[in-house]
Amino acid sequence: MTARRILVVSYPYPPMPSTGANRWAAMTHYLRAAGHHVTVLTTSAFGSLSAADEVGVERTRDLIASSALRKLVRRPPLPRPDQPIPEDKPPGTLLTRVVVPDIYAVTWLPSAAAAARRLVRAAEFDCIVTTSPYESGHLVALALGSRRPPWIADLRDAWTFEPYRDPFPTALQRRLDAALERRVLTTADRVVCVHQALVDDVGKRFGVEAAYVPNGWDPALDSEVERASSTAASTSKTTLVHTGMLWGDWGRDPEPLFAALRSLRDDRPELTERFELLLAGRLDNVQRERLAASGLSGIVRNVGMLSRPEAAALQRDADALLLLTSRRLSWEAPGKLFEYLSAGRPILALADGNEAARVVSETRTGVTVPPDDEAAIEAALVDLIEGGVARSYSPVGTERYRYPAPADAMSDVIDQAVATA
Secondary structure: OOOOEEEEEOOOOOOOOOHHHHHHHHHHHHHHHOOOEEEEEEEOOOOOOOOOOOOOEEEEOOHHHOHHHHHHOOOOOOOOOOOOOOOOOOOOHHHHOOOOOOOHHHHOHHHHHHHHHHHHHHOOOOEEEEEEOOHHHHHHHHHOHHHOOOEEEEEOOOOOOOOOOOOOOOHHHHHHHHHHHHHHHHHOOEEEEOOHHHHHHHHHHHOOOOEEOOOOEOHHHHHHHHHOOOOOOOOOOEEEEEEOOOOOOOOOOOHHHHHHHHHHHHHOHHHHOOEEEEEEOOOOHHHHHHHHOOOOEOOEEEOOOOOHHHHHHHHHHOOEEEEEOOOOOOOOOOOHHHHHHHHOOOEEEEOOOOHHHHHHHHHOOEEEEOOOOHHHHHHHHHHHHOOHHHHOOOOOOHHHHEOOHHHHHHHHHHHHHHHHO
16 A cells, blocks of 8 residues: 545534534544544544644634634524534525525635635645535635645545535526536545435446445444443343434435324234333424424423443434435435444345345345335334344444544545546
């Protein structure tokens, strides 16, 4: 293996609390462990890590951190990893419906592009990796122009294909967004996608041969998980655990699951007496009201926000793990899926015809049913409580979703980009 000098442009990076931050924190760690020299260019808005962990991290100014600006657009303070996440509301149209491709093109891109030019002048990088969302991060590489080293564009979510966000309100904005997507994906020397469905889409629409490099669990966290306390799971009931967001603006909805649980309670009350759905995650006021109105007290219990190690510990104490997806996004595979795979527990995936269903089926780590089919969900719950789901659990091929495997795959793509640029 040839050691490479790599510049990674990632808006999400620790201590920012997000799945995107987890991907490139782990990727950076294992690329460095393999001998590569990695510099990370990211936002300063969420603070910084310890001095030792900040080595090789370049943080640049971001207007989104301005308290005055946040008050002006009616946003809460930025979340900090050592504090509870403040109550939030959906962002206003000024943040989501005006700037193309996203607001960070105004708040962060100018300083990030200037920093990237300075870093490239000071060091001979073998390649630059940009990652999205947020899509404006890819524009940093475009801003380098002819001084740009070989470039890898990493797509963690879709851009204009089945977008997770609402479309821009004007045709001009939509054309500009599509033009930026085409420019990025056809200009980059290599394209990487977290989901196979995105690999297929990029090839079909742009004739670009993208590489599949999935997310994965970082085993360096195992010691933290072992030390974490998990006492919420019942020892006398079949416990189904869900961690993270239960509702989603992109179509994720637990109402069919709630309906299936009510039906099961009516049809087979002796089974629901032996069962508990445990929720660990943040709920806003509306979601708390919807949960209270579900009529499932005694069957569904919410334990609130947990740290990542605490959530992983709870997953490993569960009898099974609930994965909820939407019908809208064929590429959807939530970040928690890879935590679930590592937890070693059967997965009940409310997923059909999407990336999550494909991964669960191919790895034989659980059962999949359509997320809106109440009868199928009820039947799967019966099978879970009666032990059928556990008996069918027979995992295979899960090692590709555990580091260092994703970093090894990324290293291969880096070598290809450098060799062909």
